[in-house]
Amino acid sequence: MNDRGVILRAFEQFRLKSCVDFKPRAAEEFYISVESHEGCWSYIGRSSPGGQALSIGKDCGRKGIVEHQFLHALGLNHEHLRYDRDEYVTINHENIRKGYESNFNKHSGNVSTTQETPYDYYSVMHFDKNAFSNGNGSTIITKSPELQDMIGQLMEMSEHDVTELNKLYKCNSSVSFLDCCSFDDESLCQMSVCSAADDGWQRVKSVSGIIVTDHTYLGKEQSGTSFFMHFSTEGRNEGDAARLESKTVTPTRDCKVQCLQFYYHHSGHESDQLNIWIREQQNEADSRGALRLMDQITETPENYWKLHHVPLNANKSFQVVFEARKGAGNSSGGFSLDDINISETECPFIWQIRDIEKELNSRSSQLWSPLYYSRDGYRFGAELSVFRNKIEIYVYLISGAYDEQLQWPCPWRQITVQILDQNPQIQKRMSFEQSFTTDPEFILDGSYYWDKPRKGPFTIGDESVFLGGAADVALLTKDDVTRREFIKGGDLILLFTIQDISALLQRDSLPCPKVTVKNFSVSTDTSTQQVTCSVIYLTPI
Incomplete structure (x- = not known):
């Protein structure tokens, strides 16, 4: 069951990053039959009618491995087999x-194509340095020594993997990506600014009297495009x-669920507000649209x-x-804003760990995440432990307010933990991800493992x-998390x-997720305030 959920998550990455989509087979002659055999494997490209086998066997249930096999089925071969590989490895x-x-x-240039993409050490299609080694040493050595430990990553598709795929299928669109903006360009990504007072939103490199710089290039050498x-x-x-209003975007997926994500820096007063609305147009002639406060x-x-993150549920064309x-x-x-992304995906929960390098440099450390509730009331949290340069992450079911109304043992809830690659453009991220699923029939030491939480009590925070x-979802080194x-x-x-x-x-797809609408207190004139907004090319401060 867990592998089935991981496969669907991998499909979501194809939809976000590329123009390729997948759907359950109806009556098509050519289709992929996902099966569980020994190992993880696939044929290259379309090979035969009547169901082309692709195996997601034992220990293959990771997003990067699933993407690797489906990229094979879509026509991509291993990166280290390129005709020009001897220049790089x-x-x-x-x-x-x-x-x-x-x-x-190695494949010759006469029988294979790279779609004119550069050799990619970060490709999810690249073997690792010790692939099929007989124990006498590495089988692949990179010409650039600093990249030796980079090859063979199985996090997810790289930017060049996606470029090659899109070129192969002669498209450059995305199924679920809607918009992004890091304010590098003075056009503001076609966003509009408006204010009833002077000096509204400003595109700046810094703010006088406040220690805040651009987030896009945070920690890097600031470039001439470092704005927020x-x-x-x-x-x-x-x-x-x-x-500040985004350009109009139009959701096209059957599930009308979107996720807005952005970074903000609050340096004002605690009574100041940042309200996030959507302006949804009822039809093409509706230029004003209807405002709804989402967060x-x-x-x-x-x-x-x-x-x-702000969950959205727009049914028609809308602006943020x-x-x-x-x-x-x-x-x-x-308030400062940067690195905005909008996609037709579901929003996750966030745990932002401050000053993690301090924890990594300590001999041992333990941190607890905030505690979260699923939409149906199950409560969970995560523990991050640092010990001797190793990072381990556990996720626990935790007692909550709705336990007496819930079904126990907890049935078939898939929990996914992602260590976020904080690239400002969501399509270019390569995040580490691991999932596990609660099996209600699993018994350990004579008890249902995913039964109602009873161990304790323990103190988490002030509760x-x-x-x-619990599930151990990640074991990483300090070097792992200092990459990308x-x-x-x-x-x-x-x-x-x-x-x-x-x-x-019972089936091969999941029902549409639901967005919980929040209630907020705002001044009565906010939703009716009509100030003309227009695209303004701002002079940087």
Whole structure:
């Protein structure tokens, strides 16, 4: 069951990053038959009618492995077999296990194509350095020594993998990606700014008197395109507001669920508000649309960039509207925004761990995440342990307010933990991800393992709780998490999803997720305020 859920998650990555989609077979002559045999394997490209086998066997239930096999089925071969591979890697034939030599046979340029993509050490299609080794040493040596430990990653498709796939299928669109903006260009990604007062949202490199810089290049050498948006609440009157509106995007998937994600930096007063609306158009002639408040940020200011997700449920074309509003208190800062992404996907839970490098440099450390509730009321949380340069992540079922109304043992909930690659563009991320599923029939030491939490009590934060079944979802080294952009601004971000996959017992797809609509208190004039917005090319400050 867990592998079935992982396969669907891999499909979601294809939809987000590429123009390729998958659907359950109806009556098509050519189709992929996903089966469980020994090992993980697939034929290359379309090979035969009547069901082309693709095996996701034991220990193959990882997103990157599933993507690897489906990329084979879609026509991609191993990266280290490219006709130009000798310019980038050396194959140590003497170290290859006997009988497996054919796995390293180079293809000629006459029978294969790279779609004019560069050799990709980060490709999910690349073998690792010790693939099929006879124990006498590595089978693949990179010409650039610093990349030796990079090859063979099984996190997910790389940017060049996606480019090659899209070129092969002669398309460059995406099924579920809608929009993104890091404000590198002065056009603001066709976003509009408007304000009833002077000096609304500004595109800036820095803010006077506040320690805040662009998030996109945080931790890197700042480039000439290092910008973010800022609305100052300093010196304003209570109720002063400004809006930043995205371009219009149109959801096309059957499930009308979207996720808005962005980074914000709050340096104003705790009474200041950042309201997130959607303006949904009823038809093509409707230029104003109907405003709906989807989320509101009002909190104690903290001096760092925070990742934030807002679940959306637009049925028609819509815009996202960021409204910053001055509160009652004195302010010396305001709200900053950067790295916005909108996609037709479900939003996860967020655990942003501050100053993770401090934890990594300690001999041992234990951290608990916030505690989360699934849509149907199951409660869970994660423990991150650091010991001797190793990071281990456990996820527990935890006692909660709805336990007496829930079904126990917990049936077929798939929990996924993702260590986020904080690339500003969601389609270019290569995040580490691991999933497990609660099997209600699993028994350990005479008890149902995923039964109602009864171990304890334990103290997590300021709360006394009972613990239930747990899964060890990640064992990483310090080197693992210091690659790519897993750590940015000193922070490590873990994302969690919990999904009911019990429907996969009977069919090959899941029902549409639901978005819980929140209620907020806003001033009565906010939704009726009509200020003309237009695209303005802002002069950087």
